Amino acid sequence: MVTGLEILLLVLVLAAVLGASTIVQTVRPFIVNAVVGLIVLFLAQAVFGLSVAVTPIALVIVALGGFPGALLVILLSLFGVAFVP
Secondary structure, three states: OOOHHHHHHHHHHHHHHHHHHHHHHHHHHHHHHHHHHHHHHHHHHHOOOOOOOOOHHHHHHHHHHHHHHHHHHHHHHHOOOOOOO
């Protein structure tokens, strides 16, 4: 016999799963941007020997901007404007 409490718990779990799915779909582009940007920064340091200071501000720029954000951080570091170690 199914009780009202079990139905309520089922509805609450279903709402939580749908809400989590929506949040993950919303955050996914930022995660992809952050990973791509960090790979670009790593390759700039490992392959090309560029020294870029990875600070929290640089990580935010890379996470929000992705590849263009990483290029911006690298260029600012090359010209000595910001993110210079």
